[in-house]
Amino acid sequence: VGAMASGDAGDGVTPDVSFATFHRSATPLVSDDAAVEDTVSHLAAVAASIASMDAPMIERSLDFILFPVTAVMRRETEPKGDTATNPKAQARRIKTLEESLKCISTVLRRLEPGCGKPDFIADLFCDVVAVLARAGSDPSLDPSRSSDLEDLRFAAVTCASEVLRLVRPDTEHAVALTADRNxxxxxxxxxxxxxxxxxxxxxxxxxxxxxxxxxxxxxxxxxxxxxxxxxxxxxxxxxxxxxxxxxxxxxxxxxxxxxxxxxxxxxxxxxxxxxxxxxxxxxxxxxxxxxxxxxxxxEDGGDVRERLRRMMSGRTASNGDEKDDAGDKDEKDDDVRGxxxxxxxxxxxxxxxxxxxxxxxxxxxxxxxxxxxxxxxxxxxxxxxxxxxxxxxxxxxxxxxxxxxxxxxxxxxxxxxxxx
Missing domain, CATH: 1.20.58 (Methane Monooxygenase Hydroxylase; Chain G, domain 1)
Structure with missing residues (x-):
């Protein structure tokens, strides 16, 4: 919090004021007493409060700022039985996920490539992928083409793109994203x-x-x-x-x-x-x-001529092939394991x-x-x-x-x- 509150003010809003506004908006998102119906409005308020922060402040505390948003997104991504029989709950869930993705995209759009802790960026990408999977394959969601699901898919793809914009080849971010666990x-x-x-x-x-x-x-x-x-x-x-x-x-x-x-x-x-x-x-x-x-x-003309030369010199084609394939002896069928x-x-x-x-x-x-x-x-x-x-x-x-x-x-x- 102290690191976040230090720095230059942007657009006439001091860092302390920006953080206080963010804190008021974000607290309900991680509160057990918060009403589910109000989550979307709280997410919109968080996005608005982050908009008043300057880029250096966001960069220094990116994981802290996005924690309440990603917490909501992860919670809503988990399978829930009530959405299968409750259209209102289903619609609310889709809207909450969409607002979460839009909020994250808005934040990331203000950052330069290379910002953010590598592991956090990698985890964030995995979270967005989970939302995209839920939008396209959740059996509890209406399989028909609804505008809500289309909007959610597009928001997930857009957010994934914004995460990837921060990643560059041969960097810690790229290594973290393609680590074995991911x-x-x-x-x-x-x-x-x-x-x-x-x-x-x-x-x-x-x-x-x-x-x-x-x-x-x-x-x-x-x-x-x-x-x-x-x-x-x-x-x-x-x-x-x-x-x-x-x-x-x-x-x-x-x-x-x-x-x-x-x-x-x-x-x-x-x-x-x-x-x-x-x-x-x-x-x-x-x-x-x-x-x-x-x-x-x-198997071209050169290969055929080489085989003929082997035959004329007394070497069998199979012996020649064995020599050629010596470098392949370490190749096993389980190289591609499925x-x-x-x-x-x-x-x-x-x-x-x-x-x-x-x-x-x-x-x-x-x-x-x-x-x-x-x-x-x-x-x-x-x-x-x-x-x-x-x-x-x-x-x-x-x-x-x-x-x-x-x-x-x-x-x-x-x-x-x-x-x-």
Missing amino acids: LPAVGYAVSLLVQTAHLEAAAGARGSKVARAASLRTLRDLVMNTADPDVWSFFLPGIVSGLAKALHASSGLRSGEGSGPASAADDSASTEAAIEALAAIVTCVLDDGVNVGIKRRD PPPTGADATEAAARLKTKRTARWLRETAPRVERVLAAALTPACAHRKPSVRRASCAAATAVMRLCADTLRGAKRTLLECALV
Whole structure:
């Protein structure tokens, strides 16, 4: 409190006055005697009181300031049986979560990247992911498309984006966010962001283009702002597949999509975000620099000639293969272990969310990524929107520059896209 009360005043409001106002507004949020019906109004009052604080004050005491808000958010995220039969309680819960997210977003928007304690920022991201999960998968909530749930999903995606804005690659924040204990939440975030984008696209003209684009941009930022190939190797196939579906929806080739003015096919912002996210995950994991010790072998003309030379010199092809595969002997089938079982502890869960990048992994992964890039970028290069064509060109250029060796099978396609 003392540290918070010191500092320069902003907009004519002294730090002491700002803190006193905040304290009066925040106390009911953590009080056992507070009326649940008044929580939303208390959250609005907290947001207003924080708005009177200067940025240095918020930065110094971020975890203290947000504690009452995150406490409410965590409490309302927990499953509650009454919401299944009480529409008023359900609506109040959704509104409370939405106001909590908006309050947090407002606070974070005033901070510069790198602010906040790394562990606190990581925990905050996990809390927001929990809200996004509850908004999209809670069986007690109405599965129909209601404006309240759409607003909650968008608020959660926006808040996650604001948290990620504070994170930068190769920093303590990035390390904390991708620590073993948080990997399940990071993986869940990936799934939920892709799911939200698909949900809005599948709704056609009734879907929200803003929410869809925001989900894909947040996925892009999650990868770019942590940028750890060892972390993202496991998630590469799922992300690439999800983004391929998103871009396929944008092409309007799937029935039920791309048929209206607000459809996926007319959503250039989401198409650009999906392309950027695809480039981000591919260049992060398959960058030549981080895979320099991994040799990718393809069955090309050179391989055939080498096999013939072995045969002529008296060596069998299988013996040659054994020599070539010597570097793969440490590769085991359990390198990709699948999702953690229910009840697994953090260490076991994290171990199952990691993939060892080896020569065999690269041989299996690279061709699949090359096919997705060709299928995704080629149509985008001919898109009617110049911004989409520019995004496709930039993605092709980035992949071609950073993944020239690991994705050498896509060179021709990437070059064609870059020159359009």
